Amino acid sequence: MAETSSIVTTLKRELKAHGLTYKDVSKALNIAESSVKRLFADKDFSLKRLDQICQLMNMEISDLLQKMEQDKRLISQLTLEQESLLVSDHKLLLVAVCVANRWTYDDILDVYQFSEHELVRLLAALDKFKLIELQPNNRVKLLLSTDFSWIKNGPINRFFDAEVQSNFFNSRFTGPGEARLFVTGMLSRASNEIMIRRMERLAQEFRQFNEEDQELPLDERFGSSIMIAMRPWELTVFEAFRKDNSKRF
Known part of the structure; x- marks a missing residue:
């Protein structure tokens, strides 16, 4: 299944590169x-279907598989030490997040208060991490795979978690592009598992839109975050009356 997912991911990216919908x-x-x-x-996809789509791009299936193998050599995760270094330097982390979202050198200079020398230094540091390849004229080639993710419960995820708790929810979620839903009830284990799978599909759809929109100009995109959470939970004042919390789920 992992191999199939890689093929489809590569196929979608190649279609986009060829301007096909x-x-x-x-x-x-x-x-x-x-x-x-x-x-x-x-x-x-059957082999026949796959071959037909490849022909649409003037490619052979073997060309697609070669592209997929190239993708596998891209970075899917940093080391614990690299994440710790990023978290310790907020400017470096900011630039890393920008380039991961396909910002150009000029985009970053236009939006953030970096001198040209400082930004080049930060990009050079990311080049050493192998997150990017810093090319002539400060062009940036991203070396992250499409399935790149931060380490689960690693330094960067912990940093973002702290920011979410202290900042993200500090809003009434009534402005443009904002929404907040909170629903509570009592579900069976089976229903709970179904909801979690649907949440995972929603997160995958978010990542897909994020990938598809990367080719748009920066002024047509804006930073967006979605928090999807589900767990056995009740108000602390209610929980205090429980005889045995281990029997909640």
Whole structure:
């Protein structure tokens, strides 16, 4: 399944690189666009279908597999030491997050208070981390794989968790582009597991949109965060009356 996911991820990126959409694929395969979306969502391609899509890009399946192997050599996670170094230098962390979101050198200079010398120094540090390749004229080639993630419960995730608790929720969530939903009730274990799987799919969809929107100009994108959480929980004042908290779930 992991190999299939890698192939589909590479296929989607190559379609985007060739300026092709699901609508173009639907015409080439002579099927509805909704069916194409379902193929990609389910990752259910026959060799014939895969070959037809590759032909649309003037590629062979072997070319696609070669691209996939190249992707595998990209970084999917930093070391614990590297994450600790990033967290200890907030400017470096900021630039790392920017380049991970496809910001250019000029984009960063326009938005943040860095001198050219300082920004080059920070980019050079990220180059040493192998997060990027700093190229002539301060162009940045990102070396992160599409499945890149911070270490679970690592330094950066702990840093972001602290920021979420102290800052993210300090809002009434009534402004443009904001929403907050809180629903409580009593679910069975089966229903709880279904909800968690759906939350994971929503998170995957968020990551997909984030990837697809990277090619847009910076002024057409804005930083967005989504917090999805679910756990056995009740108010602390209620919890205090429980005889045995271990029987909650």
